[in-house]
Amino acid sequence: MQAKTSLAAYTQLEKKSKVTNMLLRWFLYFVLILFASYFIFPLYVMIVTSLKTMEEIRQGTLLTLPSELNFDSWAVAWEGRGYGAGDTFLKPYFWNSIKMVVPAVFFSTFIGAMTGYVLTKWRFKGDSWVFLFLLFGCFIPFQAILLPMARTLGVLGISNSILGLVVVHTVYGIPFTTLFFRNYYVSVPTELVKAARIDGAGFFKIFFKILLPISAPIIVVTVIWQFTQIWNDFLFGSTFSFGKAAPIQVALNNMVLSSTSVKEYNVDMASAIIAGIPTLIVYVLAGKYFIRGLTSGAVKG
Amino acid sequence: MFKWLEKNLPKVVLAPAVGLISWFVYGFVLWTFYISFTNSKILPRYELWGVGNYAKLWASHKWLIAVENLFVFTSLFLIFCTVIGIVLAIFLDQKIRAEGVLRTIYLYPMALSFIVTGTAWKWILNPSLGIQKMFIDWGFENFTFDWLVNREMAIYTIVIAGVWQSAGFVMALFLAGLRSVEDEIVKAAKIDGASLFTVYWKILLPMMRPVFFTSFVILVHISIKSYDLVVALTQGGPGISTTMPAMYMTQTAFHKSQVALSATSAIMMFMAVAAVIIPYLYSELRRENAS
Numbered sequence: 181m182q183a184k185t186s187l188a189a190y191t192q193l194e195k196k197s198k199v200t201n202m203l204l205r206w207f208l209y210f211v212l213i214l215f216a217s218y219f220i221f222p223l224y225v226m227i228v229t230s231l232k233t234m235e236e237i238r239q240g241t242l243l244t245l246p247s248e249l250n251f252d253s254w255a256v257a258w259e260g261r262g263y264g265a266g267d268t269f270l271k272p273y274f275w276n277s278i279k280m281v282v283p284a285v286f287f288s289t290f291i292g293a294m295t296g297y298v299l300t301k302w303r304f305k306g307d308s309w310v311f312l313f314l315l316f317g318c319f320i321p322f323q324a325i326l327l328p329m330a331r332t333l334g335v336l337g338i339s340n341s342i343l344g345l346v347v348v349h350t351v352y353g354i355p356f357t358t359l360f361f362r363n364y365y366v367s368v369p370t371e372l373v374k375a376a377r378i379d380g381a382g383f384f385k386i387f388f389k390i391l392l393p394i395s396a397p398i399i400v401v402t403v404i405w406q407f408t409q410i411w412n413d414f415l416f417g418s419t420f421s422f423g424k425a426a427p428i429q430v431a432l433n434n435m436v437l438s439s440t441s442v443k444e445y446n447v448d449m450a451s452a453i454i455a456g457i458p459t460l461i462v463y464v465l466a467g468k469y470f471i472r473g474l475t476s477g478a479v480k481g
Numbered sequence: 482m483f484k485w486l487e488k489n490l491p492k493v494v495l496a497p498a499v500g501l502i503s504w505f506v507y508g509f510v511l512w513t514f515y516i517s518f519t520n521s522k523i524l525p526r527y528e529l530w531g532v533g534n535y536a537k538l539w540a541s542h543k544w545l546i547a548v549e550n551l552f553v554f555t556s557l558f559l560i561f562c563t564v565i566g567i568v569l570a571i572f573l574d575q576k577i578r579a580e581g582v583l584r585t586i587y588l589y590p591m592a593l594s595f596i597v598t599g600t601a602w603k604w605i606l607n608p609s610l611g612i613q614k615m616f617i618d619w620g621f622e623n624f625t626f627d628w629l630v631n632r633e634m635a636i637y638t639i640v641i642a643g644v645w646q647s648a649g650f651v652m653a654l655f656l657a658g659l660r661s662v663e664d665e666i667v668k669a670a671k672i673d674g675a676s677l678f679t680v681y682w683k684i685l686l687p688m689m690r691p692v693f694f695t696s697f698v699i700l701v702h703i704s705i706k707s708y709d710l711v712v713a714l715t716q717g718g719p720g721i722s723t724t725m726p727a728m729y730m731t732q733t734a735f736h737k738s739q740v741a742l743s744a745t746s747a748i749m750m751f752m753a754v755a756a757v758i759i760p761y762l763y764s765e766l767r768r769e770n771a772s
Contacts, residue, residue: 204677208572215569216586219645222601223589229604241615242605295498302491312766314498317506319758321706323730323747325509327516327740331525351505354498383490412594414709419731429596433713436600445604456597463592467585471653474591 230254230450237445253446257435257454268438270454272424273431277411280342280427284349285406291350292357292402293395297387299358300365301373311362317355326419333420340421348420349410356409357402363476364398365391397469404466405473408459428455510751513744521741534745543721544746547729550636554643554725555704561644562700563693566651571681573652574659584656587649595646599713602642603629632722635715639707639723642714647703651696658692659685691768698761705753726750 229237230253231246260269299311329348330339338344368391376386417427426434432455436448463470486493520530538544569587573580590598605611608627616624628634662685670680708727711717717724717732724732726746734743 205575208575208577211568212572212577212583215565216583219586219590219649222598222605222645225605226601237610241618242611243615291498294494298491298495304492308766310495310499312762314502315762316758317502319702319754319762320506320510321727321747321750321754323706323727324513324751325505326731326747327525327734327744328509328512329505351501354501355506358498382487383494408592412596414594414596414712415727415731418712419735429594429709432600433596436603436713437716445610448600449604452597452600456593459592459594460589463589464585467588470592471588474650475654475657 226449226453230446230453232446234444234446253444253450254454256444256447257450268431268435270428270431270435270451273426273428274454276342276425276431277428280345280349281407281410284346284353284410285403287346287350288353288357288406289399289402291354292359293361293392293399294387295354295358296361296363296365297391299362300368301370301386301391302383311358314355314358317352318359322352322415326415330420340423340425342421342425344420345416345425345427348416349406349413352416353406353409356405360398360402360405360473360476361395364395368394400466400469401473401476404462404469407462408470411459431455513747513751516741517745517748519741521744523738523740525740530741534741537742538745538749543724544726544729546721547724547726550723550725551705553636554640554707555701557637557640558643558647558704559697559700561640562648562651563696565644565648566696567655567686569648569652570655570659573656584653587652589649590646591650593646595707595709596713598642598646599710602638602645603714606638606641629715630719632719635719635723639710639714643704643707643710646710647700651700654692654696655689658689662688694761694764698757701757702754705750 225242228245229242231250232240233246233250233252236244236246256269258269258271258274260267260271295314299307333339333344333348336344336347338347372390373386376390381389412429413427414429414433417430418433421427421430432451435451515527516525517534518529518531519526520528520533573583577583606626606629608614608625608630611626613624613626616626628638666684667680670684671677675683706727707725708731711723711725711728715723717728727750730743730746730750733739733746737743
């Protein structure tokens with residue numbers, strides 16, 4: 181009875197406010213689209229600029245479309261102009277980044293999965309302190325470890341090398357990967373593990389037979405997170421490498437800042453797009469997992 | 482031996498992570514802390530020298546500018562990201578058509594590096610061919626927008642680009658928060674005659690306290706560490722007008738070879754982050770234990 185009256189009151193209320201509602205919705209869409217243009221604007225400008233000639237850039241404005249699709253700047257950004265010294269282009273650095281990202285993502289994800297597994301399914305006294313101990317690593321400002329890290333890489337003989345960057349990114353990825361896997365495995369019923377232990381399954385068998393098969397979503401989240409972080413890193417790349425061993429973000433920055441010749445904004449923009457495209461593709465294809473990583477990395481990281 | 486291994490296998494597997502983090506995080510921070518009390522120049526020296534570097538740092542004109550910039554940047558970055566994030570989240574929560582597309586647009590900058598972002602905005606904001614020229618060509622002949630090369634205003638260009646990069650992230654956090662609230666609460670309030678505005682202002686936003694807290698911590702964290710964006714957009718210039726602590730630290734270490742002074746600035750940054758993070762971790766952990 182009660183429920184019926186309140187429902188009626190509710191529908192009446194809904195009707196009364198129809199006109200205001202419509203105005204409100206127009207306003208809503210207006211604001212949402214306004215912000216959408218603010219967010220899309222730089223990407224649009226980057227793309228159209230990269231397709232124009234310098235002549236067109238000087239004559240038109242940021243928004244004018246190129247007269248024809250001209251991919252010359254992209255070729256210059258990727259392969260250079262072909263005159264030896266001083267000709268910087270992104271291709272070798274793009275591969276540097278790939279060679280750096282793939283092993284670093286693999287190792288940090290693997291270590292994180294193992295650590296998360298132990299911390300949730302083989303609990304021991306003080307395990308939550310161990311977790312907290314690792315978790316704090318997510319937050320330290322890396323400036324506090326730059327100097328000793330530079331020396332350590334020197335002592336190990338891997339400064340200014342891709343291997344050095346792989347080590348750095350693996351180590352400082354562990355807190356995050358541990359966080360992801362730990363939070364995921366915590367929701368897997370421990371009874372499953374207990375039953376398997378009674379049946380005589382060992383530590384690794386339980387991991388590979390029970391946990392790994394259901395880990396696909398969290399592996400995707402972790403891999404995307406680590407990939408994005410490492411691909412986009414500039415601080416480590418610029419501190420621990422230079423010249424030929426630099427990753428792409430460092431190369432992009434050097435290219436844009438080089439003041440040797442006339443500023444070619446079209447090449448700059450093409451370079452920026454090339455440096456941003458891998459993470460952008462991942463975002464478009466797997467946005468759901470990207471956001472999950474962001475929010476769960478954020479909620480406690 | 483085999484028995485021991487079998488019994489302690491979990492701890493053995495845990496060892497690499499704990500060992501690496503102990504050494505590379507805690508050990509390194511302690512090393513940096515120690516060095517800040519020495520008189521190291523190009524190479525680290527280990528005899529203690531006292532707190533001289535801390536005095537020197539806080540007497541340094543450039544460091545004071547960096548700290549001031551950090552305060553300006555952090556407060557504006559926080560305010561704009563939070564306000565824009567909340568507005569977008571609430572608006573998107575109104576059963577909007579094409580919500581997925583809009584959400585994707587708001588959040589994609591998070592997938593880009595600060596170097597890419599900085600490069601793009603540097604081009605957009607450059608006075609000779611960027612936005613300024615656009616408005617002049619449109620007929621606003623006296624339009625000037627030269628913040629990028631203006632000592633007083635350059636710091637705000639970093640805010641513009643930073644907000645562009647991170648506001649969508651706050652939106653995602655709040656949207657997730659709003660979606661986790663039971664529909665019944667909103668309906669009940671509407672039946673009681675509450676307007677939509679009241680529902681959000683009086684009921685839903687107060688419920689979002691943990692989300693406010695989280696996004697505050699993350700944003701402050703991002704801004705204290707911000708380095709790449711400054712490098713790509715202004716290189717700390719014009720002059721030293723947009724230097725930030727992270728930039729001061731690397732420049733002092735690697736260009737000026739003042740290792741101890743640089744370590745000191747790194748420790749100041751570390752303490753600033755710790756002051757925000759430790760209470761946060763503490764409350765998060767308590768919440769988790771309570772549930």
